[in-house]
Amino acid sequence: MDDRTEKDATQDVTEAFVAHRRLLFTVAYEMLGSAADAEDVLQETWLRWVGVDPGTVRDPRAYLVRITTRQALTQLRALGRRKESYLGPWLPEPLLTAPDVAEDAELAESVSMAMLLVLETLTPTERAVFVLREVFDLAYDEIAEAVDRTPAAVRQVAHRARARVAARRPRTVASAAETRRTVEAFRRAVETGDLRRLLDVLAPDVVLLTDGGGVVRAALAPVVGAEEVARVLGRIGAAAVLRPARINGGPALIVLLDGEVDTVLAMRVGDGLVTGLYAVRNPEKLSYLDGETALSR
Template identity: 70%
Template sequence: MNEDGGPGPATEVFVAHRNLLFTVAYEMLGSAADAEDVLQETWLRWAGVEFEQVRDPRAYLVRITTRQALSRLRVLGRRKESYVGSWLPEPLLTTPDVAEDVELADSVSMAMLLVLETLGPTERAVFVLREVFDLGYDEIAEAVGKSPATVRQIAHRARAHVAARRPRDVVSPAESRAVLEAFQRAVQTGDMQSLLDILAPDVVVLSDGGGLKQAVLRPVVGADKAARLLAAGWKKVGAQISFEPVQVNGCPGLLMRLDGELDTVVAARVEGGAVRGLYFVRNPEKLTRVQRETILSR
């Protein structure tokens, strides 16, 4: 603190960069709860630093956050091995400005976070820091404990890996919202043909209940299987379910409420005017951040 009792310069710098640091940690982990823990650990280490000797506070903070996230990522990997059913990232309600930043919205979308799950911890850190936050190779090398030359090689491999798996089309928020509205109408009416029309032939449906809520334990692939699953689910709950359009991870999404209580967050991957990926997060431990908007930044 300053002599007048206000926050000191180190605290002010941390607060100024907090949203950036949270975004870095969240993109590396796919978990808001773990990202918050990483920020707490970052703050404890930052508070013990001689602030006046830090030449670039932003780079220093990103470096601490990355190292803590890497440690946490390895723990998460072991936790996911015993997870019940499909594991999906923890969804966030995001502010409108996230959707306006096309690159940021793409990087935090459910579809992209699932692609990042296929990278190793160091590859994921390098990709996020380079492609999303545009850090230099020297900075990234310090953060991940590798040489700049090695980081360049890792970045090249990670970029190629992601490019082969990421969504190919750039879809506007308006188009995504229109497709999601058509999907919502089809589900609510239980019209099989309307569902088949809005689902891509190779659609993949993932449902995450974490063993705490009923969910499909394996991916459901194909429009026919997905449509039958959705129609059967709607017939079971019917009018008890209501939908609320929201921004989920920078993209149009839906909150599903059962008898007025939040039950499921729905995110979608839209391509070619159809739904190619549907992600249902039901695990109540992952729904705490959708009670309020989360500010993300680059």
């Protein structure tokens, strides 16, 4: 291969990876719930991709998804062992998401805190199959190559995973207008420390999960019920600045103390009330909030 031909081949390989990078990141993130680990997977995918002879690849997108899925499965099994010793509730690493993600209802739901926690209940293979089939609509034979199973076995895994997710999937759905009103009422109540207004906007059975990772103060068990949750939120204090944001495709508040991100408070809304709260305080999980995250179907 002469220098020009080799240069063209290198450019083709690079362009193919860049063209599908957003998709690959989303696949890895939905499997792992961690942007940092997803980036590690993409680095490994790139290293393997540049070592492939482009002439042997019929479908670069499918090939790259296969590499990414296999690398993510390896990471997912290692993460599972780490999570067993995690102190307190484990929550996904929050991502600032662009408006087009929130407008894509299916994609927004698939990366929501609630759904990522549901996916945590699946085995690594079930999670990979569910993400590739239900979110990205890959064919069973493509998924089979990615997870080293037969298409028939993948169909069975997909059926089992769908049933498990359906049994746990959050049911509440709120309109954009209702969500905005509820989030604004919640924000004002927290900022002013108005317990009565806060209780009015919290569902009676609201659940708050807090992830401090054993590094910063956080509840080590779910906080359940409006009064208990309101008591915890009352500790935020007047010194904090609450900035509305779209996190993982849904409504959230970023809590700033002295100009630094202290907590990301993602929420689930239904029937004009806050039904679920996910407070990520672990500093290691807040370092990826510098800009909008590119997610793609």
